Amino acid sequence: MKSIAALISTAALALTAGGFSTAAFAVDVEGAKGLAEQNNCMQCHGLRKEKDGPSFMKTAEKYKGKAGAVDELVKHMTSGKDVKLADGTTEKHKIAKTMPANDVAQLKNLAEYVLSIQPK
Numbered sequence: 001m002k003s004i005a006a007l008i009s010t011a012a013l014a015l016t017a018g019g020f021s022t023a024a025f026a027v028d029v030e031g032a033k034g035l036a037e038q039n040n041c042m043q044c045h046g047l048r049k050e051k052d053g054p055s056f057m058k059t060a061e062k063y064k065g066k067a068g069a070v071d072e073l074v075k076h077m078t079s080g081k082d083v084k085l086a087d088g089t090t091e092k093h094k095i096a097k098t099m100p101a102n103d104v105a106q107l108k109n110l111a112e113y114v115l116s117i118q119p120k
């Protein structure tokens with residue numbers, strides 16, 4: 001009796017953990033990679049390597065557990081705010097272009113992909 005109860009609670013725990021982790025979103029990885037490539041995001045961002053910009057892994061760490069992280073990243077990708085490059089120059093951050101234009105679902109998917117990158 002005790003072992004069955006233990007089993008059930010373990011299963012419930014696993015389900016709960018899965019359901020609430022940000023990585024559990026059904027991220028369309030191929031779609032996100034494609035969009036990042038079309039926009040040359042990877043020129044300045046590595047998945048786990050620092051380039052001019054922070055690695056996506058680092059950004060995922062920074063936003064871990066934060067409410068509204070997806071919306072904040074979408075805003076970052078679409079507002080063109082000033083960012084500092086490694087050589088000290090400042091430029092407007094790349095504005096992500098989608099087809100069709102301003103497709104929020106695609107932008108959110110890319111944000112969720114960024115937030116899903118874990119250390120190996």
Ligand code: HEC
Nearest residue numbers: 039040041044052053054059073076077083084085094096
């Ligand atoms: C010319 C280089 C460059 C390109 C191209 C570029 N970025 Fe960035 N990005 C940066 C830099 C530099 C920062 C750091 C900004 C800061 O910390 O102020 C940054 C920051 C970010 C962040 C972190 C924002 C935060 O709030 O911590 C995300 C996410 C991001 N970029 C996504 C993207 C995506 C997606 C694309 C493609 C649409 C892209 N970047 C294209 C240079 C670039």
